[in-house]
Amino acid sequence: MSFNDKQITFAITTPLYYVNDLPHIGSAYTTIAVDVVSRFQRLQGKSVLMVTGTDEHGQKIQRTAEALGRSPQEHCDQVVGGYQSLWELLNIQYDRFIRTTDPRHEVIVREFFQRLWEKGDIYLGQQKGWYCVACEEFKEERELLSDHHCAIHTNKQAEWRDEENYFFRLSKYQESLEKLYREQPNFIQPESRRNEILSFVDQGLQDSSISRINMDWGFPIPFDPKHTIYVWFDALLGYITALLAPEDESSLENAVAQWFPFNVHMIGKDILRFHAITWPAMLMSAGLPLPGKIFGHGFLTKDGQKMGKSLGNVIDPVDLTQRYGSDAVRYYFLKEIEFGRDGDFNETRFVNTLNADLANDLGNLLNRTLKMVLKYGETQVPNISPNVVPKDNILRSKGEVLSSTVTQAYEALAFSHACEFVLALIRASNKFVDEQAPWTLHKQGKQTELEQVLYTVLETVRLAAYLLSPVIPNLSNAIYQQLGYTADFNDKAVGQALPFAEHTKWGVLPGGQLLGEPQSIFPRLDPLPEAS
Ligand code: MSP
Helix, strand or coil, rough: CCCCCCCCCEEEEEEEEECCCCCHHHHHHHHHHHHHHHHHHHHHHCCCEEEEECCCHHHHHHHHHHCCCCCCHHHHHHHHHHHHHHHHCCCCCEEEEECCCCCCHHHHHHHHHHHHHCCCCEEEEEEEEECCCCCCCCEHHHHHCCEEEEEEECEEEEEEEEEEEEEEEEEHHHHHHHHHHHHCCCEEHHHHHHHHHHHHHCCCCCEEECCCCCCCCEECCCCEEECCCCCHHHHHHHHHHHCCCCCCCCCHHHHHCCEEEEEEEEEEEEHHHHHHHHHHHHHHHHHCCCCEEEECCCCCECCCCCCCCCCCCCCCCCHHHHHCHHHHHHHHHHHCCEEEECCCEEHHHHHHHHHHHHHHHHHHHHHHHHHHHHCCCCCCCCCCCCCHHHCCCHHHHHHHHHHHHHHHHHCCCCHHHHHHHHHHHHCCCHHHHHHHHHHHHHHHCCHHHHHHEEEEEEEHHHHHHHHCCCCCHHHHHHHHHHHCCCCCCCCHHHHHHHHHHHHHCCCCCCCCCEECCCCCCCCCCCCCCCCC
């Protein structure tokens, strides 16, 4: 289940998002998760490349632009800024942003297409079938709802197509794919999605069409320009183009030279087949190495209901982040929803979770402890050696093993578990303060015990901040600064400045370090009325 620990480079990508509309919470969810993984890898000192970008061709975009009276390119140029500004708002540290309308991408797509053509894996045929423009995908009749409505876009009808298309010999890769899934059982995760793919492949793979006619928003096939390359074929190759360094000349060889293949592709469950079947088969055909894993996360609902514009219940990620801040949004989605399963957003639960975990448990623990230190006449971390804290001290003994369990959880992409393990120790620390009653120790003049208790708690908060920093980097910064560090978890070189091997140990906080001013790190939010 874990990434290869010995690897010192790590490449990960989000899907490339459609620009038919501004980003929705689903795109934000995938991107936050990818950012957290990237940050965790950087924390460990690895050299990381995080890719994201936009998928700008195809009928869906073309029609949207037409409806808005814009050219497709103008439309894409307008929407793409909405993605980039949301990622900034959500504190996403991507390294490459690929737009599939980038001219450098066309070079890669042509070269790749040519390679498969020369291999004999592309041929001209007749495509008949039901096409969902919203999915940009042909559907089997049995997959559709009544009146050929799409099961994913339930208000959209699939359209009948009967046209000449170029096909990719996907069926040729049936056995190689089965071998891949067998030999690399972690290639598709989670397990439930892997099983879906295994049973789909088991039914026998059909060749898939990779060109369209009567549609010109995309790249033409060089030797047959009335055909436009299918948007999914084009978009998947965007993952390769993204790897070109800004100064590189566009070629497949240059693009795959350093970072390819990706360690992880993170996507939503609706686009799993393209990533777990088509993509590896395309790479096999091109003689390129395969990614480490494809993780298909679940779908979000709002107040228990499917989200949709027509239902009028979409969550606007910009509005949510502007009102609550990036750490709050990042924390809620990763802590409250088990990654891989479907999950729900409900604003009351959102506020309650943030208040309970970040304002009360974590924020208050730091604040009350720092205030006690000040009140008892100090401005520095109690000046003791951590070794004087008995090994069986509950916080020390739990703190010493915390990083290994949290690391395993991050590596398994079990973000909710990672957060929960840390929060459990924070809750134990609050209980520890109540039981040890430093105010009584102070009154009784038990200075040694008092210093031990306060040091132990501050060190536990530090450890928690370090381990939660991929999820809540701004709060972790605030905590580290109040503990007297000049740390920046938003610096991509954080793994060098605050080395993982050192900062995940218990007992790292230097006794005597001058403390910063105690400030509330996460002010309590006003509770919302319970939904009726
Ligand atoms: N353009 C394709 C991807 C091409 S990748 C080479 C695409 N784009 S998308 O914008 O429609 O979807 C982007 C991501 O958002 C997908 O991973 C999808 O699963 C995710 N989500 C869309 N709606 C969602 C929810 N309601 N909940 C969670 N994620 C969802 O598909």
